[in-house]
Amino acid sequence: MQHASIYIASTEPQSGTMIIAIGFMEMLKGRYTNVAFFRPVIPDRKEDETHIGFMREHFGLKIPYEACYGFTESEVIQAFADDREETFFEELMAKVDKLHREYDFVMMDGYPRNRFASTFDFDINLKIAKNLGTAFIPVINAWKKNSDEIINEIQIITEAIKTESCGELATFVNRCDEDCMETLLQEVENSGKEKQVYILPEVKEVDTPTxxxxxxxxxxxxxxxxxxxxxxxxxxxxxxxxxxxxxxxxxxxxxxxxxxxxxxxxxxxxxxxxxxxxxxxxxxxxxxxxxxxxxxxxxxxxxxxxxxxxxxxxxxxxxxxxxxxxxxxxAKISPEDTDKITLVKALFDKYVDKERIAQKFRQSQNNVMTPLMFQYSLFEQARSLRKRILLPESDDERILKATAILLQRDIVDIILLGEEESIHHRAAQLRVDISKAQIMEPAKSGLIEKFSRQFQTLRASKGLTLNAAKDAMEHRNYFATMMLYNGMADGMVSGATHTTADTIRPALQIIKTKPGISIVSSIFFMLLDTKVLVYGDCAVNLDPNAEQLAHIAISSADTAAQFGIEPRVAMLSYSTGDSGSGPDVEKVREATRIAQKMRPDMLIEGPIQYDAAIDMKVARKKLPNSKVAGRATVFIFPDLNTGNNTYKAVQRSTGAIAIGPILQGLKLPVNDLSRGCLVDDIVNTVAITAVQAQHLERS
Structure with missing residues (x-):
């Protein structure tokens, strides 16, 4: 997620982040028409918050005060104490996303980490910056420290940023003793890295109150x-x-x-x-x-x-x-302190290579995608073109709880199948509000006769009788699939109480596959700490042949693109390139050739081993000229045994969130839940189904 934004944060108190913020804001105002200033966290007492007022007044920012901050310090602590971390980040992302839509650039100012030291064992600024997908600028306090201490701090903060997978734009060392500046600059230069480190001296006038x-x-x-x-x-x-x-x-x-x-x-x-x-x-x-x-x-x-x-x-x-x-x-800097402000701007101009920073920002590409970022963008995408999603299993309390969440958050419209009085009674017992859901009782709908005749016509070549078609309509999944077929809903999600076969079979018989796609398959979105990968097929096809595997690859790549993931497809095998042979490798090699011929516009590589597909160091050795190796985003497994075990191994070993299986290849979106699914799984799957429906409408 690439945004025109930066995040400035101190590593300890009295670092002078305001000095750096003033320098950057003047720089940004010279390059962008409309700049926003935002503090994710502010003090509890409004009178203690001085940065927002200064920036708005001195730089004439046309942004309301209320839009300049996310939450108060106590609100943040309470959110984490109540295990509402995801809600906190989601609301924060929504606020910043609104700023990105309304302003050319967003400059963010972090909150002193020491204020949270007794509550959190992590740097909340880094965590926020990572989930907002913004370039990070740490400010180190060098006051009364020698060059060795400062170098150690630079290394520590660099490692912390790297561990969190944040994009570091530059490091600022502020309030440095002029006697050690030359030595420090030399040590930084001798490190031989392209890392931008800017050292500003301690200026007593800046740290002196007026x-x-x-x-x-x-x-x-x-x-x-x-x-x-x-x-x-x-x-x-x-x-x-x-x-x-x-x-x-x-x-x-x-x-x-x-x-x-x-x-x-x-x-x-x-x-x-x-x-x-x-x-x-x-x-x-x-x-x-x-x-x-x-x-x-x-x-x-x-x-x-x-x-x-x-x-x-x-x-x-x-x-x-x-x-x-x-x-x-x-000492603080207020809009009236004209002498101080002039001095601060002069310091920034003298010690900072602004053009070099701007160039690095233009060249940097932040590819970080955290689970929270993916889920937030998923819900926003689903809201953008609201769809009607059909849930046949209304007798399951997880479905009702998920329905309440989806409706409350305005993600989709919901149609529930079942007896209306029973559904409302159960919802009241669960204390969930589903009043905005549409409820359809198949027996009272007057549609069974129509659907039966349509289904009998669709399956006439298979010898289906009208009585058998009527019997099928007694099954909720068949009735729901016919509703989807007739345009009464945009998508369907089932499987909380039914088997995968019960969900897929009606879809194959009624909805059928897309033109040019011969097989229904599935993918999992694997939400790792800083990236989202697509695994297919890990749930449906036992041992696809080369042609089927090629179709799975194409469907998986298209699904990835629908959700903002640039598809770079790795056709996995136990061998990379031409290094191995055998029937399993040849199947993958042939599948790769078919897929490349079907979609020459796609980046598809195979056969390739998982390590060469995911790790750039391995890729340089095994496939140095590949555009996929080392940077794959879509992983196609040769069979169900390999795929299912791999996704579960990654999920359990890394703590990754696995969303799926997501079905693909059908003319209309139908998705299957596992019978052990959680409420969050249902919410995510419904949102994904809605996005799939959006893309079908646009295609």
Whole structure:
């Protein structure tokens, strides 16, 4: 899933991700017309969230505040505690997907990992970035670290990103001591890798709070001063309790002075120092104790110039309490901090090769597809052109639960077969809402006679009598298949309580196969950690011959394409290329030749071993010139024994999710469930059936 997006995240607190975000946003605004800013997670208190407000105001982003975030910190923790991880990611993907439809580029800003350290044993930013399919940009805090420590952190985060199969765009090392920058740059260069690492120095001005930030945090009242003076940096804070002579010896430029309001001597001495040529200029005074200077003193201060040379504030707390509160203020960048913002942009311009980053982004192709991403795209695709799916087995509670989910989430329309009163009674017992489902009672439908005559006509060449046809219509799967045949539904799913034969036999007799396809077959979608593979045939055909195997390959490739998987077909055998012989290999070789002739537009390779099909290192040795080897997405097994055992081995050994079997080759979509299926299996299969119906309509 390739999106025009990046994800910036720190590896520890105080890394300065805002600096990197400002640099990237200015870069993006110069290249894209409409850029969105998004934070997947924000603090619980809205007043603690400063990044969104800054980006919207400073860069003039035309995006509502509510569209700029996913969930609060506590909502995320609660979702994982309640085992609603999939729901969390699905809703997050929906929010970001909406942004991708409305904006040219989405820049994402991660949440400090340390805030989740006591809850999760994984990096939630990496997990989010992987499932959103976005390029990842880690920011490392280099403050007070030597070059060896920093290099180790770069290696650790690189391995973590690689383990999660995220696409790393570049690594930023921020707040680096200038004394070790040259050594660090040399070590990075000597690593010999094309990895982009950008090192930014520690700039004290960026990490220094402004007077505005301090007085806003303290809720101090300005009694003298100008708005512009609030942008000045506060280098140090001093409490004054001594006499004027000692006070003047200890103050320095850009000091913030905290003094009791009745110390007129200190106030006047500070103004005198400001006016003198060779004495320090303090940045401001906070008068503690909730007392304001007299009008006489204020008039005297105003006489120094047309405006107060030093801004003066009052606060109710005493000097000690005020000093503690000031010490707790952490430097932030606000839209009013024009000097800081200019400095940050200059830093990014000086130390970052923006064109090189842009080039890498253009060249990068993120092929990651997580199970959550696949399921999300599956449901979205099903919703895009809503279909009516028929479920004959309404007496099974799993079917009713799945129906409620499908209807509640507006994925498809559902038709249930059965006695209406009994279905509603059972749904009420299960406490599920199926009120939007259409219920069809075959015995009261008035369709049995019509369907029987149609079926008898379809099977007349096989000697089927009308009575036998009527008997068949007593079977729900036959009745349901006739409904599908007559256009009363777009697809059908059965098998929760019936055998595979009970599902497929009516379809073969009534629906029949597509033109040019001689065999009904099946595939499984194998949802691995970062990719989705297609396995066929693992459920239906025992030992297909070469021609049948070729048709299975073509059907499987077409099915893969319907679900956004680029089909690169591997015809599997125990031998690769021309290295082996024997009847089993020759069958696969002949099947490959037939399939390639049938569909010259497809990438089909065979015979090929599984390792050569999936592993690029093996592929380079065994089939170096193949466009399929090492990157196959569709795996065609030579027989049912091999396919069934392989899909179960992969499923159980890797924790992969297997969705299927999905039937293919029929004129209309019919799919089979296993009798041990879960509710989620039914939901997925119904959605897949709907997508198949969409493609049949378009073809």
């Amino acid at each position: 007077l505005r930030q301090i007085v806003k945090t303290l809720d101090a009242k300005m009694i003298l001063g100008e708005e512009e003076q609030l942008n000045h940096l506060v280098r140090s804070t001093k409490i004054v309790a001594m006499g004027v002579e000692n006070y003047l010896k200890r103050i320095a430029d850009e000091d913030l002075i905290i003094v009791p309001a009745d110390r007129n001597d200190i106030i006047l001495a500070s103004l005198t120092s400001y006016a003198a040529k060779n004495h320090p200029n303090i940045v401001g005074m906070i008068l503690s104790g909730g007392i304001e200077p007299s009008n006489t003193i204020i008039d005297l201060i105003k006489d120094f110039s047309t405006s107060a040379p030093i801004p003066i504030f009052t606060i109710h707390s005493d000097s000690y309490e005020t000093a503690i509160a000031v010490a707790e203020v952490r």
